[in-house]
Amino acid sequence: MSGPARYLDPAIIARLGTIDLKARTIVEGFLTGLHRSPYKGFSVEFAEYRQYIPGDDLATLDWKVFARSDKHFVKKYEEETNLTCHMMLDVSGSMGYGSGDITKLQYASYLTGALAYLMHRQRDSFGLIAFDDSIAALLPASARSGHLRTLLLALERIEIGARTNVAKPLHDLAAAVRKRGMVVLISDLLDDPANVLEGLKHFRYRGTDVIVFHILDPYELKFPFEQAARFRDMETAEEVAAVPGSIRQDYIDRMQERIAFFRRELGLVGIDYCQLETSQPLELGLMSYLMTRRRVL
Amino acid sequence: MGGISFLSPLFLIGAIAAAVPILLHLFHRKTEVVIDFPAVSLLKRAPVQQHRRRRLRELLLLALRVGALLLLALSFARPYLAGAAATSSMPLTVITVDTSMSMSAPGQMDRARDAASRAAAAAPSSHALALIGFGDTAAVIVEPTTDRSAIASAITQLNASASGTRFRTALARASEIIGTREGSVVVVTDLQQAGWEANDDGGLPDGINVEVISVPPPTGNLAVTSAERRDRRIVASIQNYANSEVTAPVRLFAAGKEIAKVDVTMAARGAADAELIGSLPAGGDAEVRVDDVSGYQPDNSRKVLLDPAPSVPIAIVVADPTGSTGGLYVERALKVAGNGREFSVDVRDGREVAKWTGAELSKIAAMFVLGTRTLDRNGREVIRNYLTRGGQVFVAAGPDVDPGTLADVLGTKLPFEGDPIRTAGATMIARDGRHPIFRPFLSPSGALGDVQVEQHRRLKDPADHTVLARFSGGDAALTEQAAGEGRLIVFTSDLDNAWSRFPLNPAFVPFAIETARYLTRSQSLARRSPEVAKAAESNPAATTVEEFTNAIERTTRAGVTEAQNAAREIEDRQRWWQIGLVIMLVALAGEALVGRRAT
Numbered sequence: 001m002s003g004p005a006r007y008l009d010p011a012i013i014a015r016l017g018t019i020d021l022k023a024r025t026i027v028e029g030f031l032t033g034l035h036r037s038p039y040k041g042f043s044v045e046f047a048e049y050r051q052y053i054p055g056d057d058l059a060t061l062d063w064k065v066f067a068r069s070d071k072h073f074v075k076k077y078e079e080e081t082n083l084t085c086h087m088m089l090d091v092s093g094s095m096g097y098g099s100g101d102i103t104k105l106q107y108a109s110y111l112t113g114a115l116a117y118l119m120h121r122q123r124d125s126f127g128l129i130a131f132d133d134s135i136a137a138l139l140p141a142s143a144r145s146g147h148l149r150t151l152l153l154a155l156e157r158i159e160i161g162a163r164t165n166v167a168k169p170l171h172d173l174a175a176a177v178r179k180r181g182m183v184v185l186i187s188d189l190l191d192d193p194a195n196v197l198e199g200l201k202h203f204r205y206r207g208t209d210v211i212v213f214h215i216l217d218p219y220e221l222k223f224p225f226e227q228a229a230r231f232r233d234m235e236t237a238e239e240v241a242a243v244p245g246s247i248r249q250d251y252i253d254r255m256q257e258r259i260a261f262f263r264r265e266l267g268l269v270g271i272d273y274c275q276l277e278t279s280q281p282l283e284l285g286l287m288s289y290l291m292t293r294r295r296v297l
Numbered sequence: 298m299g300g301i302s303f304l305s306p307l308f309l310i311g312a313i314a315a316a317v318p319i320l321l322h323l324f325h326r327k328t329e330v331v332i333d334f335p336a337v338s339l340l341k342r343a344p345v346q347q348h349r350r351r352r353l354r355e356l357l358l359l360a361l362r363v364g365a366l367l368l369l370a371l372s373f374a375r376p377y378l379a380g381a382a383a384t385s386s387m388p389l390t391v392i393t394v395d396t397s398m399s400m401s402a403p404g405q406m407d408r409a410r411d412a413a414s415r416a417a418a419a420a421p422s423s424h425a426l427a428l429i430g431f432g433d434t435a436a437v438i439v440e441p442t443t444d445r446s447a448i449a450s451a452i453t454q455l456n457a458s459a460s461g462t463r464f465r466t467a468l469a470r471a472s473e474i475i476g477t478r479e480g481s482v483v484v485v486t487d488l489q490q491a492g493w494e495a496n497d498d499g500g501l502p503d504g505i506n507v508e509v510i511s512v513p514p515p516t517g518n519l520a521v522t523s524a525e526r527r528d529r530r531i532v533a534s535i536q537n538y539a540n541s542e543v544t545a546p547v548r549l550f551a552a553g554k555e556i557a558k559v560d561v562t563m564a565a566r567g568a569a570d571a572e573l574i575g576s577l578p579a580g581g582d583a584e585v586r587v588d589d590v591s592g593y594q595p596d597n598s599r600k601v602l603l604d605p606a607p608s609v610p611i612a613i614v615v616a617d618p619t620g621s622t623g624g625l626y627v628e629r630a631l632k633v634a635g636n637g638r639e640f641s642v643d644v645r646d647g648r649e650v651a652k653w654t655g656a657e658l659s660k661i662a663a664m665f666v667l668g669t670r671t672l673d674r675n676g677r678e679v680i681r682n683y684l685t686r687g688g689q690v691f692v693a694a695g696p697d698v699d700p701g702t703l704a705d706v707l708g709t710k711l712p713f714e715g716d717p718i719r720t721a722g723a724t725m726i727a728r729d730g731r732h733p734i735f736r737p738f739l740s741p742s743g744a745l746g747d748v749q750v751e752q753h754r755r756l757k758d759p760a761d762h763t764v765l766a767r768f769s770g771g772d773a774a775l776t777e778q779a780a781g782e783g784r785l786i787v788f789t790s791d792l793d794n795a796w797s798r799f800p801l802n803p804a805f806v807p808f809a810i811e812t813a814r815y816l817t818r819s820q821s822l823a824r825r826s827p828e829v830a831k832a833a834e835s836n837p838a839a840t841t842v843e844e845f846t847n848a849i850e851r852t853t854r855a856g857v858t859e860a861q862n863a864a865r866e867i868e869d870r871q872r873w874w875q876i877g878l879v880i881m882l883v884a885l886a887g888e889a890l891v892g893r894r895a896t
Contacts, residue, residue: 093335094335094336095335097333097335104335190335190338217335220336227330228330229330229331230330230332231332231334231337231340232334232337233334233338235335236337239337240340242340247340251340255339258339
């Protein structure tokens, strides 16, 4: 599949619906009118009718229906959302790594597209910031009907950048965002963990909710290399000669230590952290987003 | 200078297998792979040192694997230290120079040395050289070497002796040295006819070239062939080997003074007696000399003992002189030597040994120990002291000898194994027929192989003794070793007709006498007249080069077989192959250990 539609892979969306029925309800709730929203009764958006049951709030009775059918129905409403979401996509050199058919950047792009689709369905405002050590592409948040296509086209044009500097765009964006909203960071976080943490905290101090998708390739987690080789950094071109067998455990420990650090420290400041492997289904990411969104709302 | 030789050098081909791990190492050594990786910052603790360490480990593994294969091939090739100076594979030219009495005519040795030097200089540069001097025996004067100056220097030191000539012995020795390699032999000799002794063995294998350099003998020679005292006269027989009549003065010397002189005329190739009358001293010896300027010098004189030589005292220690194992056979055998005058034999009960005084002990030339059962502590100490202070002891390890107490008797532990072994008539085989003890058995009529032994003790073969003879089963029969300052000969069966019928065999008397003579050689030499050359050696008649060459017995490496047997014995003693295999196993264990750490 090519073109912008690649980011709307129907299979992804379909699998999202089949895995978690409630999630599908949230995405397409009021369009189908078949399922119940967990936020019913608090939204101005009509969701469904239900026969009155004694004990229901009389304020929810639809008197017009009663007049026409002489039956008591209660009106149910989906919560109307009005969220502004900024998606920050890391396009640094390290995101170009892929041990299988898909690189981390491709995976992150698919995830960004899927999230945008969901946000579009919910009429949330969403924007995109692609960055490496500076902002490579910026798409301000909007809920306009054509905005999704614009974002998907922007994703299509993204190229691998240079070195990672997560903290700087985070600080820049935190200073720029005025309205309380949500920030989605999609990155491999191969930067100084302390700097990354400081940048994310900046958002939290301003009351912005943050979800971090930590994208990792399976090889980054398991380091399954066998033959002695020189490992060249994809961003700095620094080389380290090593025998994988002799350093594997040390590397894995360090990687797990880093993951644990982010999970722990981000959790302490109320930032959701979701570690994704490029071999895992995207639904996990979407679900994490939806869970965070529900918490935000 | 020593060198390593191999009993089975063909197995060294297996060392080619050592190339396999090397080739695998080279072919599998891939160009260093460069992998683009995002999280290199997390690898920074994996230093290059690890990589270097792995390379070192790989080289160590390679070395261990190659080493193990090489050791395996080396072990199967059965290496041994041959003591040869030149490498065993190097072609060899052996220069053998006749140093017998027949080379003692004036100027003869000078010509021989010149010829040998020229032969050494003319030897191919790819050849190692060895030098043998031979007379009755053949001595390797310079082991195979590439140092030609050593050969040249040794040649200048060669001198004629008073010994006879034995060409076959020299050729056999040369053949031993050459072994299996390419070689040639240069013989510098006067081609004396008497040099081809019928009883000698020895020849050259096919393929070994022989160059004969003739040093012409003198045209004539005079020799004092006998001299004896007849009352107040000395009668000497003078032989003329020239083809013309010769008249020569014969003189008699005693106490350093000429006491008689007579001119003797001898016909061509004839002999004449010289009767010398003078004032002879009561004791000591006199010397008869004939003036012979151009002939061989050692045969121009002969000594005459003016008083009978004293007999050599020999003691026989037995457990019980009255019993059946009382040393009777040895005593009788020794008493017939030299018309009954050569040895004085004292058979001593083991219980009486302690009564020997120091003065008595010092006079005993040799001691035969046939029984130890009745030796008390003092008796053991007496024998031990006698042996370690330079005594000559023969032990027959028969039924009256207790191996447990023998160590106390001799001051050295003999490595006997277990109880006596019964064998159905084992025969005795001399390892080297040229040993003085076995010289009487060189001719077929004196075959030692007729001796049959039913029982003997098994003696291990440590490096500190020499096996002189073995039983047909391979066990040592007669060994010789140093013990302190003395010498010890051990016969592993008995000499009292208990475990064998050896004492009833015709070979027994010459065996006992020659053994006693061998043990008492130093004293006997001191009391006997000087060795005189064989009469045949005085005869300058020579063969032609062609006759000499034709007389050389060509063998199909028979001489080599002997060399190989000697090599096998050396290898058996050294057993380097076992060490090689042990080291190989250690290398393999190390390889497994290092290999496991590498994965």
